[in-house]
Amino acid sequence: MKAIAPGKLILSGEHAVVYGRPALAMAINRHAESIITPEALEEIAFDLTDLSQSERFSIRALRELKTRIHKNYQLFLDGRMGIREVLRKPIELVEFAFINVLDGLHLKAEKGMNIRLHSTIPMGCGMGSSAATILSVLRVIGHYFRVEFRPDWYLSYSIEAEKLQHGQSSGVDPYISLHGGCARFQQGAAKPLPLPRAAMYLVQTGTPQTTTGECVTRVREQHADSLIWNDFEAVTNAMEQALITNNRREIRDVVRENHKLLTNIGVVPEKVQSFVRDIEAAGYAAKVCGAGAVAGDAGGMVLVFADRQPTDLCKTYGFEALTIHGDPLGVRLV
Numbered sequence: 001m002k003a004i005a006p007g008k009l010i011l012s013g014e015h016a017v018v019y020g021r022p023a024l025a026m027a028i029n030r031h032a033e034s035i036i037t038p039e040a041l042e043e044i045a046f047d048l049t050d051l052s053q054s055e056r057f058s059i060r061a062l063r064e065l066k067t068r069i070h071k072n073y074q075l076f077l078d079g080r081m082g083i084r085e086v087l088r089k090p091i092e093l094v095e096f097a098f099i100n101v102l103d104g105l106h107l108k109a110e111k112g113m114n115i116r117l118h119s120t121i122p123m124g125c126g127m128g129s130s131a132a133t134i135l136s137v138l139r140v141i142g143h144y145f146r147v148e149f150r151p152d153w154y155l156s157y158s159i160e161a162e163k164l165q166h167g168q169s170s171g172v173d174p175y176i177s178l179h180g181g182c183a184r185f186q187q188g189a190a191k192p193l194p195l196p197r198a199a200m201y202l203v204q205t206g207t208p209q210t211t212t213g214e215c216v217t218r219v220r221e222q223h224a225d226s227l228i229w230n231d232f233e234a235v236t237n238a239m240e241q242a243l244i245t246n247n248r249r250e251i252r253d254v255v256r257e258n259h260k261l262l263t264n265i266g267v268v269p270e271k272v273q274s275f276v277r278d279i280e281a282a283g284y285a286a287k288v289c290g291a292g293a294v295a296g297d298a299g300g301m302v303l304v305f306a307d308r309q310p311t312d313l314c315k316t317y318g319f320e321a322l323t324i325h326g327d328p329l330g331v332r333l334v
Helices: 059-077 091-104 129-144 151-166 172-179 212-223 228-245 248-264 270-281 311-317
Strands: 002-012 023-039 044-048 053-057 112-119 182-186 189-193 200-204 285-288 301-305 320-322
Touching: 002 129, 002 172, 002 228, 002 248, 002 301, 023 129, 023 172, 023 228, 044 091, 053 059, 053 091, 059 091, 059 151, 091 112, 091 129, 091 151, 112 129, 129 151, 129 172, 151 172, 151 212, 172 182, 172 189, 189 228, 228 248, 248 270, 248 285, 248 301, 270 285, 270 301, 270 311, 311 320
Parallel strands: 044 112
Antiparallel strands: 002 023, 023 112, 023 182, 044 053, 182 189, 200 301, 200 320, 285 301
């Protein structure tokens, strides 16, 4: 059995969504997949092929792991532990998601099984890799145990797991990966929107030195009570209208304003700022489309609105350009 879940891009409203302001997000044709197969041994095997990590646990050992992770997360909430320390390694996110949904839905694993994961979503670059991975696991588990698929269950369990990676979850990543398509998201409520028709490209500027959780924490420390979030909301509203009408000139103007705001809150490294300046000099527009970074030169993914892929400019900076398309579907069995 195999399930896949799409990654996502934030078109507008990153960081601002944490403060109750709107964000626009879309699913893309990069996916996390989970394959589950029965095993003779009475253990649960986890295999993250992309990270060359594999582990085996009894159900009892998984419950002990869940208890330890819950304690670590409480230490983080109390300010006594950094978010990176809550999980010791990436595979623990999958292990937690598995045992948490098993216990939450009162499911019994009477036989062993192997859960193998693979992803085409770049990790740590603001593309919703964690949420997509969690949802693909939850979906395949639900089917394996013949549980009725209820979207609200999966959204709740995925948000609970995602917090362990990012400190807190706005719910945008899990919602988009669950439902696919494009949506305006604000304070837990989502309004579906048409997938954008404007030409877009992704540029990989490198994996940030800081995690999403660390960026969110730094921004909260410096700008939690700032009026800048009003400006973010205005930009997101303008972006929504420009995307609906496919007004390319307005889209680029709004993206440039969004970039300025993200620079003002300190999540756009200088090298990425230089790249965006060159993009704008060519008549186009670009912005980071994830948490960005508060240290180092790499800013994760940059979303470029242009008539053609900026291949030559990417070569100059040592960046990688990626082709993307919207995905109208969310997590599903394949």
